[in-house]
Amino acid sequence: MIKILIIDDEYTKISAISEVAMAFDDSVIIEHASTSNEARRKLQAAEYDLLIIDLNLPAALGSSPTRNGGLDFFDIL
Secondary structure (H helix, E strand, O other), rough: OOEEEEEOOOHHHHHHHHHHHHHHHHHHHOEEEEEEEHHHHHHHHOOOOEEEEEEEEEOOOOOOOOOHHHHHHHHHH
């Protein structure tokens, strides 16, 4: 079993990535975070085998995505 966290604020991309992952292995567990703050909380609470991070990511709910938001989040990790 593989556990994946997708960090992206666009639901169409999350859906497309999930479909591909599930087609590869239907036992995959996929979770989603739409902001850097939400992703940080999820990573503190659980372990994941794979992270998929959008480059244009908002830091908090209601804020606009920033061009390097995903890279900034990766640097924090």
